[in-house]
Amino acid sequence: MGFSNFYKPLFALAFLAFAFTPAFSQGSITGKVMDEDTSEPLIGATILVKGTTTGTITDLDGSFTLQGIDAGTQAIIISFIGYQEMEQEVDVRNGQTANLGQILVPSSSIGLAEVQVISSVAVARETPVAVSTLKAEQIESKIGSQEFPEILKSTPGVYATKSGGGFGDGRINVRGFDSQNVAVLINGVPVNDMENGRVYWSNWAGLTDATSIMQVQRGLGAARVAVPSIGGTINIISKASDMDKGGYVYAGAGNDAYSKIGFGISSGLSDNGWAFSLSGAKTQGNGYVDGTEFLSYSYYATIAKRFSSKHEVTLTAIGAKQEHGQRQDQSLLSEYEQSPRGIRYNPDWGYKNGQLTHIEDNFYHKPQISLNHYWTISPSAQLSTAVYASYGTGGGGGTGGDNKFNNSDYRVDGLVDLDRIVRENQAEYDFGAVSFLRASRNDHKWYGMLSSFTKDFDNGLSLLAGLDLRYYKGEHFQEVTDLLGAAYYLDDNDINNPINAAKVGDKFNYYNDGIVNWTGGFLQLEYSDGESFSGFVTVNASNTGYDRIDYFNNLDSDPNQRVGTFNFFGYGAKGGLNYNLNENHNIFANIGYFEKAPGFDAVFPNFNNENINADAENQKITSYELGYGWRTANFAANINVYRTLWADRTFTDGFRGPDGEEFTANILGVNALHQGVELDARWKLSRDFSVTGMLSIGDWTWENDLEGVGIILDGAQIDEVDVFIAGLHVGDAAQTTAALGINYQLMPDLRFNIDYNYYDRLYANFDPTSRSDESVRGVEAWQLPDFGIFDVNVTYDLTIAGMKASLYGNVYNLANEKYVMDAQDGSNHDAYTSRVYYGYGRTWNLGLKLRF
Numbered sequence: 001m002g003f004s005n006f007y008k009p010l011f012a013l014a015f016l017a018f019a020f021t022p023a024f025s026q027g028s029i030t031g032k033v034m035d036e037d038t039s040e041p042l043i044g045a046t047i048l049v050k051g052t053t054t055g056t057i058t059d060l061d062g063s064f065t066l067q068g069i070d071a072g073t074q075a076i077i078i079s080f081i082g083y084q085e086m087e088q089e090v091d092v093r094n095g096q097t098a099n100l101g102q103i104l105v106p107s108s109s110i111g112l113a114e115v116q117v118i119s120s121v122a123v124a125r126e127t128p129v130a131v132s133t134l135k136a137e138q139i140e141s142k143i144g145s146q147e148f149p150e151i152l153k154s155t156p157g158v159y160a161t162k163s164g165g166g167f168g169d170g171r172i173n174v175r176g177f178d179s180q181n182v183a184v185l186i187n188g189v190p191v192n193d194m195e196n197g198r199v200y201w202s203n204w205a206g207l208t209d210a211t212s213i214m215q216v217q218r219g220l221g222a223a224r225v226a227v228p229s230i231g232g233t234i235n236i237i238s239k240a241s242d243m244d245k246g247g248y249v250y251a252g253a254g255n256d257a258y259s260k261i262g263f264g265i266s267s268g269l270s271d272n273g274w275a276f277s278l279s280g281a282k283t284q285g286n287g288y289v290d291g292t293e294f295l296s297y298s299y300y301a302t303i304a305k306r307f308s309s310k311h312e313v314t315l316t317a318i319g320a321k322q323e324h325g326q327r328q329d330q331s332l333l334s335e336y337e338q339s340p341r342g343i344r345y346n347p348d349w350g351y352k353n354g355q356l357t358h359i360e361d362n363f364y365h366k367p368q369i370s371l372n373h374y375w376t377i378s379p380s381a382q383l384s385t386a387v388y389a390s391y392g393t394g395g396g397g398g399t400g401g402d403n404k405f406n407n408s409d410y411r412v413d414g415l416v417d418l419d420r421i422v423r424e425n426q427a428e429y430d431f432g433a434v435s436f437l438r439a440s441r442n443d444h445k446w447y448g449m450l451s452s453f454t455k456d457f458d459n460g461l462s463l464l465a466g467l468d469l470r471y472y473k474g475e476h477f478q479e480v481t482d483l484l485g486a487a488y489y490l491d492d493n494d495i496n497n498p499i500n501a502a503k504v505g506d507k508f509n510y511y512n513d514g515i516v517n518w519t520g521g522f523l524q525l526e527y528s529d530g531e532s533f534s535g536f537v538t539v540n541a542s543n544t545g546y547d548r549i550d551y552f553n554n555l556d557s558d559p560n561q562r563v564g565t566f567n568f569f570g571y572g573a574k575g576g577l578n579y580n581l582n583e584n585h586n587i588f589a590n591i592g593y594f595e596k597a598p599g600f601d602a603v604f605p606n607f608n609n610e611n612i613n614a615d616a617e618n619q620k621i622t623s624y625e626l627g628y629g630w631r632t633a634n635f636a637a638n639i640n641v642y643r644t645l646w647a648d649r650t651f652t653d654g655f656r657g658p659d660g661e662e663f664t665a666n667i668l669g670v671n672a673l674h675q676g677v678e679l680d681a682r683w684k685l686s687r688d689f690s691v692t693g694m695l696s697i698g699d700w701t702w703e704n705d706l707e708g709v710g711i712i713l714d715g716a717q718i719d720e721v722d723v724f725i726a727g728l729h730v731g732d733a734a735q736t737t738a739a740l741g742i743n744y745q746l747m748p749d750l751r752f753n754i755d756y757n758y759y760d761r762l763y764a765n766f767d768p769t770s771r772s773d774e775s776v777r778g779v780e781a782w783q784l785p786d787f788g789i790f791d792v793n794v795t796y797d798l799t800i801a802g803m804k805a806s807l808y809g810n811v812y813n814l815a816n817e818k819y820v821m822d823a824q825d826g827s828n829h830d831a832y833t834s835r836v837y838y839g840y841g842r843t844w845n846l847g848l849k850l851r852f
Contacts, residue, residue, distance in 0.1 A: 025070065025071040025094045026068050026069060026070055026071060026092075026094065026095075027069055027071055027092040027093050027094060027095060027096045027097060027098060028065060028066060028067045028068075028069060028092075028096075028097040028098070029065070029066040029069055029074070029076065029090055029092060029097070029098050029100065030063065030064065030065045030066075030097055030098070030099050030100065031047075031063070031064060031099065031100035031101060031102075031103050032058075032061065032062045032063045032064075032101065032102050032103065033045045033047070033058050033062045033063075033064065033078055033080075033103050033105055034062050034102050034103065034104050034105065035083075035104075035105065035107075036104040036105055036106040036107070037106075037107060038121065038123045039104075039123060039126070040062075040123060040124055040133075041058065041060070041061050041062025041063075042058055042062055042080050042083065042105060043058060043059070043060055043062065044057050044058060044080070044137075045057060045058045045062070045064075045078060045079065045080035045083075045105070046077075046078070046079045046080065047064045047066060047076055047077075047078055048076065048077045048079070049066065049069060049074055049075070049076055049077075050074070050075040050076065050077055050087065051075075054066065054068070054069070056687060057687065059633040059634055059684055060631060060632070060633060060634060060635065060636045060682055060684055061631050061632065061633050061636070063633050069092050070092065071092050071093060071094045072091075072092060073089060073090070073091055073092075074089070074090055074092050075087055075088065075089050075090075076088055076090060078103060078105060080105065080137075081135070081136055081137040081140075082107060082108060082109070082135060082136050082137070082212055082239075083105045083106065083107055083108055084105065084106050084107070084108045084244075086103070086105055088100065088103065107240075108244060109212060109239055109240035109241065110240050110241045110269060110275050110304040110306070110312070110314070115187050115188065115237060115240065115314075115372065115384075120185075120188070120221075120222045120223045120233075120235065121213065121215060121222075121235060121237065122215060122217050122221075122222045122235075124629070124631075125578065125580055125586045125629060125631070126528065126534045126578060127222050127534075127536075127576075127578065128534070128535065128536070128576030128577055128578040128588035128589060128590050128627070129217050129218070129219060129220065129221055129222050129576065129588070129590060129625075130156070130157075130217070130218040130219055130625060130627055130638070130640045130642070130678065131215060131216065131217050131218070131222075132152075132155045132156065132215070132216045132218075132680065133213060133214070133215045133216075134151060134152070134213070134214045134215070135212070135213055136211060136212050136213070136239070138151075139151055139208070139211055139214060140806075140808070140849075141751075141753075141793055141795045141806075141808055142753070142791075142793050142810065143208050144252075144254070144793075144808065144810035144812070144845035144847065145252075145254045145255075145258050145260075145285075145810070145812075145843065145845040146810075146812065147160070147162050147168070147169075147170030147201060148170065148201050148204065148205070148207055148208055149170045149171065149172035149201060150162070150170060151214070152172065152214070152216055152234075153739075153757055154692070154694055154739035154741065154755060154757060155216050155680075155694070156218070156678035156679065156680050156694050156695070156696040156737070157174055157175045157218050157231075157232070157676070157678050157696050157698070157737075158172060158173070158174055158216065158696075158737070159172070159173045159733035159734045159737065159759070159762075160172040160173075161821040161822055161837075161839070162821070162837075162839070162840065163822060163837065164289070164326055164327040164328060164837060165287070165288060165289035165292060165327050165346075165837065165840065166202075166287065166289065166292045166294070166324045166325060166326040166327060166362065167202060167205075167283075167285075167287065167292065167294035167296065167322065167324035168200070168201050168202020168203070168205055168294075168296075168322060168324060168362070169201075169202065169324075169326060169362070170201050171201075172199075172234070173231070173732060173733035174216065174218060174231035174232040174234075175218060175219070175231045175232060175642070175644065175674055175676065175698065175700075176231065176674050176698055176700040176730050176732075176733050176735065177230050177231030177232075177674070178198075178231075178732065178733075179192065179197070179198050179199040180192070180196060180197035180198055180599070181197065181229065181230040181231050182199075182229055182230075182231045182232055182233070182234060183221070183223060183229035183232075183233040183234070184199045184233075184234045184236070185223065185233065185234070185235050185236065186204070186207070186236045186238065186318070186368070187236070187237060187238055187316065187370060187372070187386070188386060188450055189368070189370060189386060189388050189448065189450060190448075190470075191203075191204070191368075191390075194444075194446065194470065194472035194474070194516040194518070194600075195472070195474055195514050195516060195599065195600035195601070196599055196600065196601065197599060200364070202296075202320070202322055202324065202362060202364060203319075203320060203364055203366040203392070204318070204320065205283065205296045205298045205320035205322055206279075206280075206281070206298030206299055206300050206318055206319065206320045207236060207238070207318070208298075209250075209262055209264065209279050209281055209298065209300065210238045210239050210279060210300035210318060211236055211237070211238060211239070212237050212238060212239045212240070213235075213236075213237040214234070214235070214236050214237070215234075215235040215236075215237075216232060216233075216234055216235075217232055217233045217234075217235065218231070218232040218640075218642070218678070219231075219232055219590070219623055219625050219642050219644070220574045220576075220590055220592045220623055220625070221233035222536075223235070230596070230621050230623075230644065230646060231644075231674075238300065238302075238316065238318065239277065239279075239300070239302075240277070240302055240304065240314060240316075241266065241267075241269075241275035241276055241277045241302050241303065241304040241314070244266065244268050245266060245267060245268030246265075246266055246268070246851065246852055247263065247264050247265035247266060247851070247852055248263065248264045248849055248850060248851045248852065249261075249262070249263050249849075249850050249852075250262040250263070250264075250281070250847060250848070250849045250850075251847065251848055252808075252845060252846060252847030252848070253845070253846055253847075254285070254843065254844055254845035254846065255288065255843045255844055255845075256285055256286040256287060256288050256843075257284075257285050257286045258283075258284075258285035258286075258845065259283070259284055259285060260281055260282070260283040260284075260847070261281065261282050262279065262280060262281030262282070263279065263280060263281075264277065264278065264279035264280075265277070265278050265279075266278075269306075273305055273306035273307065274303075274304070274305055275303070275304045275305075276301070276302065276303045276304070277300075277301070277302050278299075278300070278301045279299070279300045279301075280297070280298065280299040280300070281296075281297075281298050281299075282295075282296070282297055283295075283296045283298070284296070287324070287325065288344065288840050288841075288843060289327050289344050289345075289346050290341055290344050290345065290346045290349065291325045291327070291346045291348060291349030291356070291358060291359075292324060292325040292326065292327060292346065293324065293325050293356070293358075294322065294323065294324035294325070295322065295323055295324070296320050296321070296322035296323075296324075297320065297321045297322070298319070298320035298321075298322075299317070299318070299319060299320070300316075300317070300318045301316070301317045301318075302314055302315065302316040302317075303315045309376065310375060310376045310377070311373070311374070311375055311376075312373075312374045313371070313372065313373050313374075314371075314372045314374075315369070315370070315371050315372075316369070316370045316372070317367060317368070317369045317370075318367070318368055319365060319366060319367035319368060320365070320366075321364075321365040322362075322363070322364060322365070323361065323362065323363035323364075324361065324362055324363075325346075325348075325349060325358040325360070325361045326348060326358070326360040326361055326362055326396070326397075327346040327347075327348060327360070327837070328348050328360035328396075328398070329347065329348060329360075329406075329835075330822070330823070330824050330835035330836055330837055331345065331347060331835060331836065332832070332833075332834075332835060332836075333820075333831055333832065333836060334832070335347070336836075336838060338414075339414050340413075340414070341414075343818065343838035343839075343840075343841060345414065345838075347406070347411075347414070347416075348360040348405075348416075349415065349416065350415040350416030350417065350418045351415065351418060351419070352418040352419060352422065352482075352484070353419065353422075357418055357437075357482075358397060359397070359398070359399060359405055359416055359437065360396070360397055360398055361396070361397040362394070362395075362396045362397070363394045363395065363397075363439075364392065364393070364394030364395070365392070365393055365394055366390060366391070366392040366393075366394075367390065367391060368388060368389070368390040369388060369389050369390070370386050370387070370388040371386070371387045371388070372384070372385070372386045372387075373385045373386075380455060380456040380457070381453075381454065381455045381456070382453070382454045383451070383452070383453050383454075384451070384452045384454075385449065385450070385451040385452075386449070386450045386451070387448075387449050388447070388448050388449075388450075389445075389446065389447050389448075390444075390445075390446040390447075391444075391445055391446075392442065392443060392444045392445075392446070393441075393443045394441070394442075394443070395439045395440050395441035395442055395443075396439065396440050397437060397438070397439045397440075397481060398437070398438060398439070398440060399435065399436070399437060399438065400433075400435070400436045400437065400438040400478070400480070400489065400508075400509070401433055401434050401435040401436050401489065402434050402435045403435070404421055404424075404434075404435045405421075405435065418484065421434075421435050421484050421485075422484045422485035423485070425483070425484050425485040425486040426485040426486070428486070429485075429486060429487060431490070432486055432487070432488050432489050432490040432501065433483045433484060433485075433486030433488065433489040434486075435484065436480060436482060436483050436484050436486065436489055437480075437481050437482040437484065438478050438479060438480055438481055438508070438509075439478065439479050439481050440476075440477075440478050441475070441476065441477050441478065441479055442474055442475070442476055443474070443475040444472060444473060444474040444475065445472070445473050446470070446471070446472045446473075447470070447471045447472075448468075448469060448470040448471070448518075449467070449468075449469045450466070450467070450468050450469075451466060451467045452464060452465070452466040453465045453466070460527050460528050460529050460530065461525065461526070461527050462525070462526040462527075462528075463523075463524075463525055463526075464522075464523070464524040464525075464526065465521075465522070465523050465524075466521060466522045466523075466524075467520070467521050468518070468519075468520035468521065468522070468542070469518065469519055469520075470516070470517070470518035470520075471516075471517055471518075472514075472515070472516040472517075472518075473513055473514070473515050473516075474513065474514040474515075474516075475513050476510065476511070476512050476513070476514060477507045477509075477510060477511040477512070478507065478508055478509040478510060478511075479505060479506060479507055479508070480502050480503060480504050480505065480506055480508060481504060481505075482504065483503070483504060487503070488501040488502060488503050489501075489502045489508060490502075491508040491509060493508065493509050493510065493552055494507075494508075494511070494551075494552045495552060495553060495554065495555055496551070496552070496555060496556055509552075510552055510553075510607065511550075511551040511552045512548060512549060512550045512551060512552070512553075512607070513548065513549040513551075514546070514547075514548055514600055514604075515545075515546070515547035515548065515549070515565075516544065516545065516546060516547075516600065517543075517544070517545035517547075517565065518542060518543070518544055518545075519542065519543045520540065520541065520542035520543075521540065521541060521542075522538060522539065522540035522541075523538070523539050523540075524536055524537065524538040524539075525537050525538075531580065532579060532580045532581075533577075533578070533579055533580075534577075534578045535575070535576060535577040535578065536575060536576055537573075537574075537575040538572075538573065538574050538575065539571075539572070539573045540571065540572050540573075540594075541569070541570070541571040541572075542569075542570045542571070542597075543567055543568070543569050543570075544567070544568045544570065544597040545565040545566065545567045545568075546565065546566050546568075546600055546603050546604070547562065547563060547564060547565045547566070548562070548563050548604055548609055549561060549562045549563075550608060550609045553608050553609065553610075554609060560609050560610075561609070563609045563612060566603055566612070566614050568597035568598060568616070568618065569597075569618075570594065570595045570596055570597045570618060571594065571595055572592060572593060572594025572595065573592060573593060573594070574590060574591065574592025574593075574594070575590065575591060575592070576588060576589060576590030576591070577589055577590075584630060584631055584632055585628070585629070585630055585631075586628070586629045587626075587627065587628050587629075588626070588627045588628075588629075589624070589625065589626050589627070590624065590625050591623070591624040591625075592621075592622075592623050592624070593620075593621065593622050593623075594620075594621055595618040595619065595620050595621070596618060596619045596620075596621060597618060598616035598617065598618065598619065598650045599650060602616045602650045602652055602666075603616050605652050605654065605664045606654065606662070606664070610662075611654075611662050611663060611664055613652060613664040613666065615666065616650065616652070616666055617648050617650070617666050617668055618648070619646065619647070619648050619649055619650055620646075620647040620648050621644065621645070621646050621647070622644070622645045622647075623642065623643065623644040623645070624642070624643055625640055625641065625642040625643075626640060626641050627639065627640035627641075628640070633684075634683065634684040634685075635681070635682070635683050635684070636681065636682050637679070637680070637681035637682075638678075638679070638680050638681075639677070639678070639679045640677070640678050641675075641676070641677045641678075642674075642675060642676060642677075642678070643673070643674075643675040644673070644674045644675065645671065645672075645673055645674075645703075646671065646672045646673075646674065647669075647671045648668050648669065648670070648671070649670045649671065649672060649768075650666075651666075651667040651670050651768070651769050652664050652665065652666055652667060653665055653667055653721065653769065655711055655718065655719050656718075657718060658718060665711045665719075665721075667706070667709065667721055667723070667769060668709075669704065669706055669709070670702075670704075670706065670723060670725075670768060670769070671702070671703040671704055672700065672701070672702055672703060672730055673699075673700070673701055673703045674698065674699075674700045674730070675698070675699050675700075676696065676697055676698035676699055676700070676735075677696075677697050678694075678695075678696045678697075679693075679694065679695045679696070680692075680693065680694045680695075681693050681694075687745075688744060688745040688746075689742075689743070689744050689745075690742075690743045691740070691741065691742055691743070692739070692740070692741035692743065693738075693739065693740050693741070694737070694738060694739040694740075695737075695738045696736070696737045696738070697735070697736050698735040698736070698761075699735065700729060700730040700733075700735055701727055701728060701729055701730060702725035702726060702727070702728045702729075702730065702768055703726065704725075704726050705722075705723060705724050705725060705726040705777070706721060706722060706723040707722055707724075708720050708721075708722065709721045709722075709723075721769075721772070722772050722773075722774070723768060723769055723771060723772060724771050724772070724773070724774055724776055724777040724778075725768045725771050726777075727778065728768075728771075728778075728779075728780055728781070729761070729763045729780060729781070730763070731763040731764050731765040731766055731781050731823075731825065732763075732764075732765040732822075733762065734759035734760060734761060734762040735760075735761040735762070735763075736758075736759070736760040736761045737757070737758065737759055737760075738757070738758040739755065739756065739757045739758070740755070740756045741753060741754070741755045741756070742754045742755075749796060749797040749798060750794070750795075750796050750797075751794070751795045751796075752792075752793075752794050753792070753793040753794075753795075754790065754791070754792050754793075754814075755790070755791045755792075755793075756788060756789070756790050756791075757788065757789050757791070758786070758787075758788040758789075759786060759787055759788070760786035761783065761786075762783065762784045762786075762823075763780065763781045763782070763783050763784070763825075764781040764782040764783075764784065764823035764824060764825035764826075764829075764834050765781070765822075765823065765824050765825065766781045766824070766825035776829075779829055780829065781825040781829055782823060782825055782826065782829050782830050782831060782834045784820050784823055784836075785819070785820065787817055787819035787820075787839075788817065789812070789813050789815075789817055789819075789839075790813065790814040790815050790817075791810070791811065791812050791813070791814065792810070792811045792814050793808070793809070793810050794808075794809040794810075795807070795808055795809075796809075800850060803850055803851060803852050804850075804851045805848065805849060805850045805851065806848070806849045806851075807846075807847070807848050808845075808846070808847045808848075808849070809844075809845070809846050809847075810844065810845045810846075811842065811843075811844045812840065812842070812843045812844070812845075813839070813840060813841060813842050813843065814842065815842075816841050816842040817839075817841075818838070818841070819838070819839045820836045820837070820838055820839070821837055821838070821839040822836065822837040823835065823836040823837070824836075
């Protein structure tokens with residue numbers, strides 16, 4: 001063998017070794033990506049090696065691993081919607097793993113951390129409450145043309161529906177409690193109606209574009225404001241001014257002429273500390289339900305100023321000016337079956353002179369303006385204060401005079417024959433309108449201040465103290481909106497103007513103001529050792545003052561035109577503990593008791609200033625809960641059990657004394673018990689495939705009968721009350737709910753989701769005090785048939801003219817399931833006598849968002 005022949009193979013091997021050295025000089029990078037403000041993991045954040053296509057996304061605990069990375073100094077880019085993009089250098093060594101530990105990613109919004117504090121945002125594995133959180137990315141991809149509360153329908157304990165089906169008429173129940181007993185906060189500011197506690201979602205249509213985080217805290221919750229929520233708290237954190245300059249435009253379309261166009265723009269943070277963001281949208285359509293056409297203009301604006309490292313101020317305005325037709329009255333199943341439009345049937349509309357006219361509608365505009373100041377007094381002390389104002393104007397349409405509108409003789413093909421009513425009004429022209437259209441107005445002014453002081457101590461303790469002040473004045477009246485061919489309507493309900501020839505725009509029937517003053521405060525002590533143990537104890541107190549001015553039932557000279565303030569003192573205490581057994585397992589418990597002031601209508605039950613129920617009783621609520629959480633890189637699950645006793649629910653009835661005088665009696669002892677178990681889980685089977693699931697089983701029942709409860713007046717019994725409800729299930733929300741979701745990333749830029757939601761043990765709603773006959777003892781309200789709904793969502797990220805874009809496609813009720821979603825119990829407690837709302841059939845929505 002020659003020299004050259006001997007060394008040729010050696011040279012070849014050396015060349016191959018040299019050529020493939022980079023393949024063997026490789027290492028790995030691991031880390032855990034967390035929210036800088038809440039320390040919660042950022043699930044699904046993108047991790048990319050700079051200058052390459054090598055990347056991954058974070059797991060359920062925020063962790064990631066990049067393998068096969070070339071040795072040497074590398075830069076990784078971390079990105080997630082709503083957070084600042086981060087670049088971090090790392091030294092990768094051959095055959096070794098570089099662990100970056102926890103990477104804290106700051107929000108891209110100015111003031112978001114501060115508003116999360118004032119809003120009492122709960123933190124997983126730290127705050128001892130049952131909580132579910134949705135971030136902007138999830139809301140953006142799935143909301144489509146749904147009602148805003150419906151984005152929460154896969155949350156344990158939640159039942160959300162479109163109710164009558166008009167734009168913004170959706171409703172939500174949490175653990176069987178309706179919105180009167182579920183606190184809704186926007187940036188920490190309560191938005192439940194000050195008189196009745198309800199939430200009207202049509203007022204907040206702009207939230208679909210402006211929400212950064214939406215969190216449901218079930219049960220007692222972590223809210224520090226003196227809001228006695230029984231079912232839970234819905235915390236909505238809006239998008240603050242963006243740190244980065246940019247914006248977006250949006251266009252969407254859907255079934256039944258649905259369309260939406262919108263925009264958003266942010267200035268970014270200037271060198272002198274200023275930033276602003278502005279977004280708006282126009283949404284319109286015919287509505288899935290007949291006669292529910294809608295038009296909405298929503299807007300959101302915020303201006304932020306950083307004066308120094310200690311002081312920051314933000315000014316925020318949000319609102320939606322909207323009008324929409326309504327399906328106000330529930331119908332019998334037979335009425336849907338007889339209508340050629342089937343489940344789209346709506347009896348509350350017709351045509352007048354060829355123009356579509358709503359018999360029932362809603363129109364409202366409620367802008368809310370908030371000025372927030374965040375003061376970092378020292379590294380261990382902060383003061384956050386929000387001063388806000390809200391001005392509502394609008395109301396709901398309906399009928400006045402003789403109710404011909406529900407008379408079958410005045411219907412043509414199921415629609416109200418408005419032209420016939422016009423002709424009959426014109427025939428009686430000199431005597432005024434016989435039947436006409438009106439609006440019940442609720443204009444109001446609402447002012448408030450919410451201030452929270454936090455002091456951290458070196459031993460892990462934190463002290464929080466807060467003040468919650470509110471003033472509300474609601475102006476209630478009916479006004480004529482359409483005389484239907486008449487010149488006026490003759491009304492005699494105004495004692496100051498007994499011959500009132502009311503024309504369009506004039507007040508009639510009633511006119512009064514409701515005034516509510518609220519003073520609340522809280523004190524909370526928190527402890528955390530930074531690793532395993534955390535807990536809190538909170539006490540709060542509030543005084544609710546009700547006043548009323550009646551302009552129609554009292555002479556202007558009558559001192560009783562304004563009755564004076566009636567005060568009701570409420571208080572509460574709650575506490576909770578969380579213990580992290582290790583990095584995978586935690587347990588928590590909480591307990592609380594509070595008394596809730598009765599509602600405005602319980603104090604003024606007859607809508608006048610004569611028969612005032614000044615002795616209305618507080619409602620008493622006792623609640624406790626146990627929970628367990630399990631989290632790994634690929635699996636996360638939570639299970640909790642709860643028990644809430646609601647005692648002395650506010651019920652009243654009117655009676656006559658021995659001299660014929662009217663008075664109101666408080667019916668005490670009507671108690672309800674809400675208890676159940678909730679489970680939610682997420683399993684990441686691979687980088688591209690994950691499954692979510694939820695099961696919630698409630699047992700919500702009326703706890704006791706009332707038999708022969710005496711009504712006492714001046715020491716003598718004048719009547720008695722019977723209520724036979726013991727053991728009956730509470731109606732109005734499904735007591736068994738389940739959800740299963742499949743999330744699959746088909747390609748790096750294409751994501752597919754399918755969600756199945758199942759509902760069972762849904763009983764028709766009913767008034768417990770109507771069960772006064774012993775023959776109905778033990779007779780349940782009608783139980784609606786169970787049903788399940790498939791929803792599909794596809795999101796495709798692309799580039800258009802060098803700009804990032806996302807295409808969203810949604811199909812709701814894919815299988816076109818026919819189901820009843822709401823019902824009012826009937827006389828025979830069955831399907832044939834109960835009045836119902838059908839749910840929507842198959843609907844769709846397609847939207848394109850272009851970012852610049």
